Amino acid sequence: MPSSPLRPIWWDGDAVMILDQRLLPHKHKVLRCTTVDDVIRAIKTMAIRGAPAVGIAGAMAAALGARTIMAADVRTFVRKFSRVCERIRSARPTGNNLSWAVDAMFAVVVENPGVDVPRLQQLIREKSQAILEEDVRTNEAIGRWGMEVVPRGARILTYCNAGALATGDYGTALGVIRAAFAADPSLHVTCCETRPFLQGSRLTAYELMAEKIPCTLITDNAAGSLMQQKKIDLVIVGADRIAANGDTANKIGTYALAVLAQANGVPFYVAAPRSTIDPLLPNGSQIPIEERDAKEVTHFYGRLVAPRGMAAVNPAFDVTPHRYITGIITEVGIIRKPFTRGIRRALEAPPPTSNPV
Numbered sequence: 001m002p003s004s005p006l007r008p009i010w011w012d013g014d015a016v017m018i019l020d021q022r023l024l025p026h027k028h029k030v031l032r033c034t035t036v037d038d039v040i041r042a043i044k045t046m047a048i049r050g051a052p053a054v055g056i057a058g059a060m061a062a063a064l065g066a067r068t069i070m071a072a073d074v075r076t077f078v079r080k081f082s083r084v085c086e087r088i089r090s091a092r093p094t095g096n097n098l099s100w101a102v103d104a105m106f107a108v109v110v111e112n113p114g115v116d117v118p119r120l121q122q123l124i125r126e127k128s129q130a131i132l133e134e135d136v137r138t139n140e141a142i143g144r145w146g147m148e149v150v151p152r153g154a155r156i157l158t159y160c161n162a163g164a165l166a167t168g169d170y171g172t173a174l175g176v177i178r179a180a181f182a183a184d185p186s187l188h189v190t191c192c193e194t195r196p197f198l199q200g201s202r203l204t205a206y207e208l209m210a211e212k213i214p215c216t217l218i219t220d221n222a223a224g225s226l227m228q229q230k231k232i233d234l235v236i237v238g239a240d241r242i243a244a245n246g247d248t249a250n251k252i253g254t255y256a257l258a259v260l261a262q263a264n265g266v267p268f269y270v271a272a273p274r275s276t277i278d279p280l281l282p283n284g285s286q287i288p289i290e291e292r293d294a295k296e297v298t299h300f301y302g303r304l305v306a307p308r309g310m311a312a313v314n315p316a317f318d319v320t321p322h323r324y325i326t327g328i329i330t331e332v333g334i335i336r337k338p339f340t341r342g343i344r345r346a347l348e349a350p351p352p353t354s355n356p357v
């Protein structure tokens with residue numbers, strides 16, 4: 001399994017190690033988390049971010065919590081573990097992967113009746129590592145499938161950060177770009193800075209430069225003009241939650257990009273693992289949208305830039321209606337329209353082998 005210097009999270013003994021993404025690219029600091037609350041804080045403050053990485057962090061937090069539960073019997077352990085899981089689930093609301101991972105962690109106790117508490121704690125810990133490793137294999141499969149939508153010499157636009165840092169490693173949208181670049185070094189990536197948290201200029205630009213992938217940074221406002229000038233061949237973004245009809249929540253600003261892409265005849269792809277799909281939501285209208293601190297808008301690196309007392313709203317995500325999406329690149333293939341049927345089939349498909357056919 002690849003292990004890039006930019007992997008965001010790993011176990012070190014009984015501690016969860018988290019690369020603090022708030023400080024990147026200029027400072028590498030690793031947080032040593034030994035309690036559930038340490039990890040929840042890292043998720044809420046976006047020391048770790050990106051839907052799949054948040055899911056992995058949630059799984060590891062569950063394992064940390066399980067280890068410290070004091071319980072005389074399995075029943076008590078399960079009751080306490082359930083409470084730990086619910087606390088972790090609510091750390092960030094929009095990404096589906098966190099709920100998916102917490103469910104997978106709780107399933108360990110459901111699927112192992114008659115097993116004593118120490119063994120359950122061990123199985124829970126092993127499950128968290130398995131979720132991390134599976135995520136990397138999943139992203140590599142997304143990369144292999146995604147290569148087929150990237151023409152030779154493509155000029156790709158991406159948004160926010162859907163790279164190694166946003167996942168266990170390798171990335172989803174950036175996984176496709178990594179795979180395509182390995183086959184065709186002539187491609188070029190434009191990344192948008194992604195106001196207000198700057199995941200594009202701080203993280204995506206950093207990952208692309210580390211991989212020596214030709215890239216250029218633009219302000220978010222410049223994307224439409226580049227498309228209008230025929231300087232972009234396709235857009236690839238990640239996702240936080242995909243409804244059963246293909247409506248996709250992703251970083252605020254994604255919707256605007258998708259509309260611009262359609263207006264300019266540019267294909268618009270979403271790259272995401274199946275754990276991002278929420279089949280219980282018929283469409284995107286009920287996807288919970290995280291509202292973050294207004295200070296992220298009024299301040300820049302802690303310095304007030306708007307007039308003092310200025311009101312601001314800061315929705316962290318938006319929902320792109322499925323009609324603007326050309327295809328959804330998953331680990332089991334590319335889902336095309338009609339998405340409802342394709343998504344159902346993808347969810348039923350067996351996990352990928354290492355060489356998709």
Ligand SMILES: CSC[C@@H](O)[C@@H](O)C(=O)COP(=O)(O)O
Nearest residue numbers: 049050051160162166238239251
């Ligand atoms: C593979 S990451 C997919 C998404 O989580 C990503 O595009 C995104 O919107 C991240 O938002 P963030 O607020 O940085 O967690």
